[in-house]
Amino acid sequence: MDIDMLIKKSAATLKYEGVGPFIKKTYSYTKRKISGVTFEVNNYKDILFINGCGLPHPARYRVDHQIEQLHFNGYSCDSVFYENLSIEQVKYYRAFIFFRCPHTEVVEEFINKAKYFNKKVFFDIDDLVIDEKYVKEIKYLKSMSEYEYNLYITGVNRMKRTLELCDYAITTTDRLSKELNHYVPEVFINRNVASEKMVEVSLKALEKMEGLDSKSEKIILGYFSGSITHNDNFNLILPIIKKIFEEKPNVYLKVVGILDIPTELETFKNRILTEKFMDWTKLPEVIASVDINIAPLEESIFNEAKSENKWVEASLVKVATIASNVGAFKDMITNGETGLLCNTTEEWEAALRLLVDNKSFRKIIASNAHKEVLDNCVTAYTGYELFDFIESRLNDNICFVLPSTQVSGGVNVVIKHCNILRNAGLDVLILSMGEEQTNIINNDGEINVISHHKSALHAYLRKCVASLWTTVSFVNTYSKIKEKYYLVQGFETNFSDFGNVMRIWSNLTYNSFSNMKYLTISKWCENWLKKKYKKEVFFARNGLDLSLFFPVEKDFTNKIIILIEGNGNNPNKNTDESFKITNKLDPNKYEIWYLSNDGKPKDWYRYDKFINKVPYVEVAEIYQKCHILLKSSKLESFSYPPLEMMATGGIAIVAPNEGNIEYLENNVNCLLYEPGNIEKAVEMITLVTTDDALRTRIIKEGIITAKSRSWTILEDEILNLYNVNRKNNNGESEFYETKKYQIAK
Numbered sequence: 001m002d003i004d005m006l007i008k009k010s011a012a013t014l015k016y017e018g019v020g021p022f023i024k025k026t027y028s029y030t031k032r033k034i035s036g037v038t039f040e041v042n043n044y045k046d047i048l049f050i051n052g053c054g055l056p057h058p059a060r061y062r063v064d065h066q067i068e069q070l071h072f073n074g075y076s077c078d079s080v081f082y083e084n085l086s087i088e089q090v091k092y093y094r095a096f097i098f099f100r101c102p103h104t105e106v107v108e109e110f111i112n113k114a115k116y117f118n119k120k121v122f123f124d125i126d127d128l129v130i131d132e133k134y135v136k137e138i139k140y141l142k143s144m145s146e147y148e149y150n151l152y153i154t155g156v157n158r159m160k161r162t163l164e165l166c167d168y169a170i171t172t173t174d175r176l177s178k179e180l181n182h183y184v185p186e187v188f189i190n191r192n193v194a195s196e197k198m199v200e201v202s203l204k205a206l207e208k209m210e211g212l213d214s215k216s217e218k219i220i221l222g223y224f225s226g227s228i229t230h231n232d233n234f235n236l237i238l239p240i241i242k243k244i245f246e247e248k249p250n251v252y253l254k255v256v257g258i259l260d261i262p263t264e265l266e267t268f269k270n271r272i273l274t275e276k277f278m279d280w281t282k283l284p285e286v287i288a289s290v291d292i293n294i295a296p297l298e299e300s301i302f303n304e305a306k307s308e309n310k311w312v313e314a315s316l317v318k319v320a321t322i323a324s325n326v327g328a329f330k331d332m333i334t335n336g337e338t339g340l341l342c343n344t345t346e347e348w349e350a351a352l353r354l355l356v357d358n359k360s361f362r363k364i365i366a367s368n369a370h371k372e373v374l375d376n377c378v379t380a381y382t383g384y385e386l387f388d389f390i391e392s393r394l395n396d397n398i399c400f401v402l403p404s405t406q407v408s409g410g411v412n413v414v415i416k417h418c419n420i421l422r423n424a425g426l427d428v429l430i431l432s433m434g435e436e437q438t439n440i441i442n443n444d445g446e447i448n449v450i451s452h453h454k455s456a457l458h459a460y461l462r463k464c465v466a467s468l469w470t471t472v473s474f475v476n477t478y479s480k481i482k483e484k485y486y487l488v489q490g491f492e493t494n495f496s497d498f499g500n501v502m503r504i505w506s507n508l509t510y511n512s513f514s515n516m517k518y519l520t521i522s523k524w525c526e527n528w529l530k531k532k533y534k535k536e537v538f539f540a541r542n543g544l545d546l547s548l549f550f551p552v553e554k555d556f557t558n559k560i561i562i563l564i565e566g567n568g569n570n571p572n573k574n575t576d577e578s579f580k581i582t583n584k585l586d587p588n589k590y591e592i593w594y595l596s597n598d599g600k601p602k603d604w605y606r607y608d609k610f611i612n613k614v615p616y617v618e619v620a621e622i623y624q625k626c627h628i629l630l631k632s633s634k635l636e637s638f639s640y641p642p643l644e645m646m647a648t649g650g651i652a653i654v655a656p657n658e659g660n661i662e663y664l665e666n667n668v669n670c671l672l673y674e675p676g677n678i679e680k681a682v683e684m685i686t687l688v689t690t691d692d693a694l695r696t697r698i699i700k701e702g703i704i705t706a707k708s709r710s711w712t713i714l715e716d717e718i719l720n721l722y723n724v725n726r727k728n729n730n731g732e733s734e735f736y737e738t739k740k741y742q743i744a745k
Contacts, residue, residue, distance in 0.1 A: 042455045044429075045076035047390070048093040049124075052082040052101030052162075060280065061192045061309065062099045062126050062172075068195050069383025074480075075390075076458035082107060090114050091439065091448035094427060094459055095394055098166060099124040102158035111165045117448060118395045118427045123166035126192065128179060128305040130160050137302050139232050168393055170386070173328045175304035188389040191328070192307045193377045194316060198284075202316035205284040209317070217250045219356050220273070222290030222319065224283075224310055225257040233303070236296045236324070238262055240349045244356065245271065251356060254290050256283070288317035291362065292355050295323040296348070308332045311339060312377050315369035320362050322351045338369040391460075397427035398463040398722065400487075401471040404434040405449060407597055407616055409640050410489045413521060413542060414467055416711060417487075419444035420718045431457070433471060442617065443547060463722060465519075468492065469506035476514045483723065486512065488520045488529060490637035490659075494572070510535070519721050522637040524658035540721040542638045543711035544647055548620040551649035551703050554627050560689050561591045563626040564607075565641045566633060567599040574655070574675075577632040579605045581681045590685075593626060595619075623648040628685060633657055634675065642670060643709060646702030651688050651695065653681060663709065667694075669701040 047070060049063045067077040080089070082101045090113045098121065101107060111121050128134040132153050135141065141149060160183070163169065169180045169187040177187040194202070221241070223234060244251050245268045254273040255261075261272060275286055287293065293314035297303040304327035311321045311333060323329040325341040333339035340351040355362045375381065398421055400414050414430070422428045422445060430440065430449045437454055440447045457478065465485040466472040469492045475484050486509065493510075496502040510533045518535045520526050521542040529535045562582055566573035575596075582592050583606050594607040601610055611622060623629070629645035629652045636659030642652035643663065652670040654660060666672040671688060673681040688695050711718075 042092055042450070043076070043078070044092050044450055044455050044457045044459050045078055046070070046094045046459045047075055047077040048089060048096050049077060049079040050082050050085055050096060050098045050101050050107075051079055052099060052159075057280065058100065058126055060195075061307075062124050065193060065195045065198075065379055066097070066124070066170075066190065066383075066386065068379040069190075069193070069386050070390075072380050072383045073387040074460065075387055085110060087113055090117065090119070091429075091450065092455070093119070094397055095120045095122065095390060097122045097124050097170065098162055100126075100129070100159060101162050102155055103161035103165075104158075107162055108165060111162075115167075116446070118422060118425050120168065120390075120394050121166045122168045122170050122390070123163045123184065124170040125159070125163070125176065125180070126172045126307060128176060128302050129156050130163055130180070130183065132156055134179070134302055134305075137300050170389075172307040173305050174331060175301065175327055179301070179305065186393075188386070190386045190389075191332070191377070191382075192309050192312065193379055193382050194312055194373065195379050197281075199316060199374070199378055201281050202284040202288075202313075205288045206317045208285065209288040218252055219248070219250055219292070220252045220254050220290040221352075222254050222256070222287060222293045222314070223259065224287070224293070224313075225255060225259040231260055233296045233298055233324075234259060235262070236298060237294065237345070237348050238264055240345060240352060241265065242268075243349070244352055248356060254286075256286055283313070284317050287314055287319055290319055292352070293319050293321040294352075295321060295329065296342075297324040297326045297329070299324075299326055303327060311369070312373050315339075315366070315373040315377075318363075318366040318370045320355055320365040321369065322348070322355065333369075334372075337365070338372045339365060395425050395427050396462050396724070397429065397459075398465065399429045399431050399461045400465045400467060401431045401452075401474050402433065403468045403470050405430065405432050405436045405440060406434075407613070409638070410467065412616055412640075413489065413638075414465075414487070415440055415442070415447060416444070416543065416545070417718055417722075418447045420711070420715050421722065421724065422447065424715075424719055424724055426724065431455075431474075433474070443545070465722075466509075466516075469509040472509040472512065472516075475516070476512065484514060484516045485722065486516050486518050488518060488525045488637075489522060490525065491528060491635075494635060517723075520637075522659060523662040525637050538721055540717035541709065541714055542640075543714040543718075544640075544643055544706060544709045546647060546707065546710045546712075548617060549623065549644050549647035549706065550620075551647065551699075552624045554649055556627060556689055556692075556695065559591050560589060560628060561593055561626040562628045562630055562685070563593050563595060563623065563641075563645070564630050565595045566631070567596050568602050568605070569599040572633060572635040574632040574634045576602070577655070577676070577678070578630045579607075581630060581632075581678055581685070582606065584678070584682050585685065589689075593622070595622060620644070620648065623650065626650060628653060628688065630681070630685070631655065631660075632675065632681075633659070636660065638662075643706055646670070647706035649699055649703060651698055652702065653684050653688070655681075663705055665701075667698075669698060669705045671698070 051059050051063050053059045063079050070077050085106055087110055090110060096114055114121050135156055163183050166184060169184045170190050171177050171180055171187055172192050177189050180187045242264050252271045252273060256275040257277060295310045306327055308328040311323060314321050321339040323339060323341060325343045333341055335341040342348045342351055400418060402414060405411060418428045428447055430447055431452055432449055433452045435451050435453055436449055437451045439449050460480045463483045464475050464481045465487050466475040467487050472486060492506040493503050518529055518537045520537060520539055526537045526539045529537045564578040566575040568575040592607040593609045594601055595611045597613055601607060623644050627650055629641055629650060631641050632655045634657060636657055639660035642654050642660055645652045646669060654664060654670055654672055655675040656672045664670045671684045673684055
């Protein structure tokens with residue numbers, strides 16, 4: 001990471017999260033630097049603004065200023081020019097605002113991808129350049145060549161196409177809102193306001209102007225035209241300006257921007273002061289140098305949609321404004337108090353004469369407007385409604401924090417929950433505490449994944465779920481979480497040997513002092529969390545993907561394939577006992593397959609095939625090829641392998657433990673042997689391969705059990721677990737009762 005990136009990341013952390021998280025992330029970064037590990041860092045934030053406008057002035061108001069408004073209210077934001085937009089950026093933000101963005105293939109693909117992940121897309125516009133029917137009123141377009149005109153109209157139509165792809169619109173004026181409602185169902189009016197820097201520069205310009213000891217009798221009118229399309233607006237008051245010039249030799253006109261000086265004023269060209277376009281930071285000083293700001297507008301839908309920027313900018317430097325009683329000027333200026341509004345040429349003449357002749361009244365108007373703008377038209381005081389509009393329209397987002405996305409039973413459960421939640425309309429994110437950044441794609445769809453080491457989080461999380469004791473710390477310390485959950489899938493205290501300090505750290509998470517909601521997919525976990533730790537626990541059954549694990553006909557007349565699953569180095573998996581059992585079997589009758597996601601076979605294990613670290617989608621094929629699962633685990637929160645073997649039409653011979661007894665019933669859907677009773681397990685294997693009636697009954701009941709655990713019928717339970725469409729007030733599932741079981745002796 002170069003020094004510029006480091007500075008930006010540090011500044012972002014301080015701005016969005018505060019000193020505490022900054023210190024922690026600095027420590028983490030320093031630790032990785034010392035170890036020689038470096039990463040490219042992305043930021044996960046709330047809003048990405050996509051700027052489609054090449055002009056600096058509109059983009060400053062509608063991108064930079066709105067970002068500042070949102071920063072004042074806790075959102076983290078970035079901006080990018082639309083030509084630099086990449087599809088990868090979809091996963092790093094909660095929502096997107098396209099400002100004046102023309103349609104491109106990338107833009108459309110980006111919006112469709114965002115909607116797939118249930119992220120909302122907004123279109124922002126500050127001018128009525130969204131449809132040919134509006135811009136055709138602009139007289140200047142008639143002076144364009146055919147090529148220029150067609151190019152302009154193509155741009156307008158591309159803008160319209162992007163607008164129609166979006167969910168909502170944000171705009172500047174009432175008239176724009178009314179017209180935009182024809183294209184999107186809801187429009188929010190967020191008027192243009194002044195930024196902190198803009199106010200700062202304006203106040204300095206005002207201070208400088210007030211410090212001048214000017215005895216000049218000149219009265220300077222200011223016309224800040226902006227673009228050549230405004231010539232027609234100036235023509236509204238041209239006769240009045242000429243008349244004032246003729247009668248009052250002390251009146252001057254300062255024009256900033258593009259304006260063709262009319263021939264009617266050629267005689268007074270020495271009293272017309274011109275300024276070219278300039279950097280916006282210099283503009284307040286120029287505005288402060290005039291006495292009266294004039295803003296004439298022709299009556300048209302296009303002009304009614306224009307904002308009140310000219311009044312705001314003049315008011316900041318205490319310059320009084322006379323404006324046409326049109327659109328935003330009409331909405332924002334209180335006539336006779338914060339400015340003068342005119343409908344006719346007679347009113348324009350009267351207003352100009354009043355302010356030219358009455359200096360004290362001019363100052364009163366300017367002072368009133370100055371106070372009004374500072375109180376109600378700056379980013380610091382106006383952003384909450386924008387924030388509230390966006391936040392209230394976004395889908396719930398939920399972040400699952402995983403130690404890693406490497407294949408495991410617990411990870412597979414989280415991924416399935418993610419897919420169910422995404423299908424239910426949530427914006428789902430997996431935060432890996434490892435280095436994985438690649439999205440998870442399976443038969444159910446795609447889930448966004450970012451790495452804690454490679455991505456700095458600054459976004460608001462409505463729901464955040466810890467999934468292992470090592471991930472609880474993040475959920476407890478990250479400040480922008482509304483609802484905190486802990487998905488407990490095992491008693492992790494026992495994952496470490498006695499005397500290991502990890503036992504203390506893992507056990508602490510079951511007595512969290514934060515507002516943590518405990519969830520589980522294991523009846524056993526539910527019981528000990530309630531009894532030992534007095535926790536309120538929300539339970540949902542664990543499920544199985546029956547599109548992968550489906551029954552196949554298995555021939556028990558030839559050589560029988562027995563599957564042993566589990567890491568031989570993990571004493572809780574008790575794989576040694578399974579091999580002690582199969583080592584006693586006749587190798588001419590039984591073929592042994594060994595499946596492990598971690599660890600290698602021990603030297604004394606007798607097996608015919610070792611299968612290591614296969615993708616989960618291939619696991620079902622392995623089960624379908626095997627006849628019997630032999631599982632001897634001592635400790636599991638929820639044991640998947642017996643259920644997976646049942647689903648594929650095989651027999652599960654299992655040592656009962658707390659993680660499998662909730663769905664296993666001896667001599668009904670499986671055979672349970674007493675742990676350590678090797679001879680009984682061998683006897684069961686022989687029995688089930690020779691007793692056709694027993695085998696048929698167990699297979700049939702096993703398939704029924706597996707079908708009862710289909711994810712498709714458990715979706716409501718999963719949604720209920722995360723407080724999404726809860727079915728009752730306390731959030732408890734009422735669908736399931738633990739079955740009794742018997743141990744064969």
